[in-house]
Amino acid sequence: MSKTLVYIEHTNGNLKRSSIELLQAAAKSGGSVAALVFGSQAAEAVTSAAHHGASEVHLVKDASLDSYNPEAFTANICAVVEKVQPSILLSSASSTARDLFPRVAARLNVGIASDCTELNISGDTVTAVKPMYSGKCFATANFQNSSVKIVLMRANQLPVGAADTSKTAQTVEHTVQKPDLKTLIKEVVKGASEKLDLTEANVIVSGGRGLKEANGFTMLHELADVLGATVGASRAVVDAGWVGHGMQVGQTGKTVAPSLYIAVGISGAIQHLAGMSGSKVIVAINNDPNAPIFQKATYGIVGDAFEIIPKLTEEFKKSLQH
Amino acid sequence: MKIFVCIKQVPDTETKIKIASDQAGIDTTGVKWVMNPYDEYAVEEAIKMRDANAGSQVWVLSVGPKARIVESLRTALAMGADEAIAINADGLDNFSTAKALAEVIKTEGGANVVFTGKLAIDDNASSVSQMVAEFLNTPHTTVVSKFSFNGENVVVERDIEGGAKEVVQMMTPAVVAANKGLNMPRYASLPGIMKAKKKTIKDIEFSSLNIPATDLKIKYSNFTLPAEKPAVKMLSGDASQQAASLVTLLRDEAKVL
Numbered sequence: 001m002s003k004t005l006v007y008i009e010h011t012n013g014n015l016k017r018s019s020i021e022l023l024q025a026a027a028k029s030g031g032s033v034a035a036l037v038f039g040s041q042a043a044e045a046v047t048s049a050a051h052h053g054a055s056e057v058h059l060v061k062d063a064s065l066d067s068y069n070p071e072a073f074t075a076n077i078c079a080v081v082e083k084v085q086p087s088i089l090l091s092s093a094s095s096t097a098r099d100l101f102p103r104v105a106a107r108l109n110v111g112i113a114s115d116c117t118e119l120n121i122s123g124d125t126v127t128a129v130k131p132m133y134s135g136k137c138f139a140t141a142n143f144q145n146s147s148v149k150i151v152l153m154r155a156n157q158l159p160v161g162a163a164d165t166s167k168t169a170q171t172v173e174h175t176v177q178k179p180d181l182k183t184l185i186k187e188v189v190k191g192a193s194e195k196l197d198l199t200e201a202n203v204i205v206s207g208g209r210g211l212k213e214a215n216g217f218t219m220l221h222e223l224a225d226v227l228g229a230t231v232g233a234s235r236a237v238v239d240a241g242w243v244g245h246g247m248q249v250g251q252t253g254k255t256v257a258p259s260l261y262i263a264v265g266i267s268g269a270i271q272h273l274a275g276m277s278g279s280k281v282i283v284a285i286n287n288d289p290n291a292p293i294f295q296k297a298t299y300g301i302v303g304d305a306f307e308i309i310p311k312l313t314e315e316f317k318k319s320l321q322h
Numbered sequence: 323m324k325i326f327v328c329i330k331q332v333p334d335t336e337t338k339i340k341i342a343s344d345q346a347g348i349d350t351t352g353v354k355w356v357m358n359p360y361d362e363y364a365v366e367e368a369i370k371m372r373d374a375n376a377g378s379q380v381w382v383l384s385v386g387p388k389a390r391i392v393e394s395l396r397t398a399l400a401m402g403a404d405e406a407i408a409i410n411a412d413g414l415d416n417f418s419t420a421k422a423l424a425e426v427i428k429t430e431g432g433a434n435v436v437f438t439g440k441l442a443i444d445d446n447a448s449s450v451s452q453m454v455a456e457f458l459n460t461p462h463t464t465v466v467s468k469f470s471f472n473g474e475n476v477v478v479e480r481d482i483e484g485g486a487k488e489v490v491q492m493m494t495p496a497v498v499a500a501n502k503g504l505n506m507p508r509y510a511s512l513p514g515i516m517k518a519k520k521k522t523i524k525d526i527e528f529s530s531l532n533i534p535a536t537d538l539k540i541k542y543s544n545f546t547l548p549a550e551k552p553a554v555k556m557l558s559g560d561a562s563q564q565a566a567s568l569v570t571l572l573r574d575e576a577k578v579l
Contacts, residue, residue, distance in 0.1 A: 020429075043344045064555045073463060083361040096482050099464045102416070102449035106456035110416060111539025114447040132545070133444055137348065140544040145536040182461040182493040186477070191485025203578075207458075245467070245503045246485035251335055251443055254357055260578040270335055274443075277548075281576045283568065284554070297554045299571055301564045311565035319579065 002031030002124050006054065007077070007101075010149070013044030015062055018092030018155040018200060020052050026090060027053025029121035033164055035057060035169070036066035038073070050169035055170045058084060062176035068096050071248055074103045075177040081108060083174070084150060087124045093152035094172035095199065106151050112150040113141035117157050117257070117278065126151060134251060134274030148265045154257050154278075165282070191246060198249060201230035203260045206249055206276070208234035210265015210286060214242035221266060223313045226320065232256065234266045237289040240254060250275035265305045268293025285309070323378035326433040327368045327403065328423050328454065329361040329393045330385060332444040341545045348545060357394040360439025362507035363500035367469055368437045369402045370505065375471070378434075383454060385409040385419045385528070392523055399518035400510030408522065410417060411528030415540040416445075418533060420453030425496045433495050435476060440465045440499040448499070455497035463490045464499035 007082035009016045026033045028192040034056040035049035040063040049057050058080050064072060077100070081089065089104075091097040093115050117138075127139045128151045143149040151170055198204060205224045217231065220282035224231045232249040233242070238263035248257055251271040265286060266272060273296055276282070284297035285305055294300045301308060333339065333348075334356045340349040357365075365382065371448040384391040385523035395406040409422050427433050436458070441448035448464060455462035467487070468479035476496050480488045481503075497501040509519070513570070555571070557564045573579040 001379035070463075074398055082401060095465065098448045099452065100428050101464070102447075102452040103456045104540075105417065105449070106420065106453040111415070112447075112449060114538060115445075129544075131446070132542075133333060133339045133348070134335065134446070135548065137341060138544075138546050139542040139546060143540045143542060144539060144541055146539050182496075183463070184491045185488050186491050187489040188482075189479075189487040189489065191487070195484065196440075214408055245501075246481060246504075252327040252525075255446060260572065260576075281572065283572075294554050294556075296551065297569055298551075298576065299555045300556045301568065302556065303561055303564060308565055311561050312568065314563045315569040315579075319573055 003086045004088040005034045008035050009038045010045040012041045015048045020160050022090045023052040034109045042237045044092035044218030048257040050167050051163035051165050052190050054169050056091050057171045060174045060176050071181050073100050075179040077104050078107050079177050088126050088152045094152050096149050110146035114152045116153050135277045137228050195230045197255050198230050198232050198254045202230035203227050203259045204232050205229045205262045206232035207264050209236045219309045226316045234272050265295050267291045323434045325368045325380045326383045326427050326436045327364050328438045329384050330358045330442045331355045332358045332389050345545045358439050358442045362413050363504045364437035364439050365398045366505045366507040370567050379404045383404045383407045385411050385422050387412050396518050400514040401520050407524045409526045416449040417539045418537045420450045421533045421537050424457035436497045439500045447452045451499040460495045461492040462497040465501045466498050467501045467503040
C-alpha cells in the first residue's frame with residue numbers, strides 16, 4: 001500500500017484549493033494519506049487537512065517556517081520525509097513548490113515530475129502525465145531509483161468534493177530544523193494584486209493589443225472583479241509597458257490552466273497559445289475573424305472589445321446574482 | 323572570478339512537434355533547435371558580471387548530443403562568453419543532467435556564480451538549477467529579474483506570486499536562475515561570431531564522469547498529441563446578443579460559471 005505525504009500550502013491556516021485537490025485525490029487512491037504542515041499559524045490547516053482526507057498530519061510549528069526560505073524548507077521537509085518514509089510526496093506546482101521540491105529531490109536522491117496535469121496512484125506505483133513542448137504533446141513520467149516519488153501538480157486539474165467535518169487526524173509534531181542559512185530573504189515587495197496568482201486562478205481575463213492602450217485594461221479589471229478572475233496579458237502589451245511582466249501569459253510568461261480563459265484583443269501568437277492552451281474553456285473576442293486565437297477557442301466573438309466587454313460585464317453580473 | 327552559465331537547446335516554439343514511432347519521445351527530424359529563451363538572459367547577465375569584475379571569465383556548459391548542442395554554445399561564445407564545454411550525452415533526465423553539470427563545474431575549479439534560465443521551455447520543469455545548487459552545496463534563487471554583486475554576496479529580486487517580489491541575499495558561490503526582465507540579451511556581433519568560430523569547444527563524455535546509472539530517476543513514455551479540440555462556436559448577432567449568448571453557453575453548456 002502506498003503512503004502519500006501531501007505538502008500543504010496555506011495562508012494563516014486556510015488551505016489553498018490546490019492542496020485540497022491533492023489530499024482528496026490521494027485519499028481516493030486507497031493508500032494512507034498524511035499531510036505536512038509548516039508554520040506557527042497552522043491550527044486550522046491541521047483540522048482542514050483531516051477533513052479533506054489526511055489520517056495523519058505532520059506539523060512543524062515554528063515561526064521560522066511562516067515565510068519561505070529554500071534552505072530552511074528543504075531541511076525541514078527532508079527531516080520529516082526521513083521519519084515518515086512516504087512512497088509518494090505530492091505538492092501543487094506553485095511558484096514556491098517549483099523552487100523548493102527539485103532541491104528536496106536532489107537531497108533525497110529521488111526523482112521529481114513537475115508541472116503535471118494527471119496523477120495515477122496504484123499501490124506503490126505512481127505515474128504522472130505532463131504537457132511537453134508547451135502543450136504540443138503529453139508524456140507519462142515513470143519513476144525509477146526513487147524511494148520517494150515527488151509529483152508537482154498544476155492547480156485546477158483535479159476535482160474537489162465537500163469536506164467531511166466529522167474526520168479527525170492524528171497530529172505528529174516534529175522538531176524544527178534550523179540549518180545555517182546562506183540565503184537571507186531581506187524584504188518582500190508586495191504586488192499590485194491581491195487576487196489569486198495566474199497559475200492558480202480558475203478564471204482568467206487576458207488582454208492584448210486589441211485594447212489599444214494601457215487604459216483598455218480598466219474594463220478588463222471590471223469584468224474580472226465580477227467573475228472573481230485574475231487579469232493576464234499578452235507579451236505584446238507587456239513589452240509595450242502597459243502592464244507588468246507578472247501578468248504575462250505565454251512562453252516567456254506564465255503557463256496557466258484555468259477552467260475559463262477569456263482572451264480579449266489577443267491575436268493568439270504561438271508563444272501565447274503555448275501558455276494557455278491547457279485551459280478548459282477558451283473564449284476569444286477579437287475584431288479580426290482570421291486571428292489564430294479562434295482556432296484554439298471554444299467560443300468566439302468577432303467584434304469590438306470596447307462594445308462587447310461592458311455588455312458582457314453586465315450580463316455576468318445579472319447571471320451571477322441568480 | 324569564474325562565472326558559469328548552464329544552457330540548454332530546445333525546439334524552436336514555431337517547430338511542429340511530431341511523436342516518434344515508439345512514443346518514447348518526439349521525432350527530431352526537421353526540428354529547429356534554439357537556445358532556451360531564458361538561458362539568453364543567463365548568458366547576458368554572466369557577461370555583464372564579468373565585465374564589471376576585472377579578471378573574471380564566463381564559462382558556458384551544455385549537456386546533450388554534442389553534434390547538436392555546439393550550435394548554442396557557439397551562440398553564447400559569439401555573445402561574449404570566454405570558454406565553452408559540451409558534455410556529450412543523450413537520454414538523461416533532470417537529475418542526471420544536474421549531476422553532470424555540477425561535476426564538471428567542480429572539476430573545472432568551481433564557480434563564484436552559476437547562472438541558468440529559470441526553466442527550459444521543452445519540459446517546463448524548472449528543476450536543474452536547484453539540483454545543481456544542491457549538488458554544489460550552494461544557495462540558489464530562481465525566477466530572478468534583478469541581480470547585483472557586491473564582491474562578497476549577491477542580492478537578487480525574485481518574482482513571486484501576484485506580481486510580488488522578494489529581495490534575496492545569498493552568500494557566494496550561488497546559483498541564479500534568470501527570468502525575463504533581468505536584462506536585454508545582446509545580439510552576437512559579426513566580429514563576435516567570427517571569433518566564436520575559431521574557439522575550441524571542450525568535449526567531455528558523460529560516461530567519463532562516473533555518474534551511476536541509478537542517478538537516472540525519470541523515464542518518459544507514451545508521448546501523445548493532445549486530443550483534437552472541437553471546432554470553435556462563433557456567436558452571431560450584435561454586441562448585446564453576443565454577450566447574452568456567451569453567458570448562457572458558459573453557464574448551461576460549458577458549465578464553468
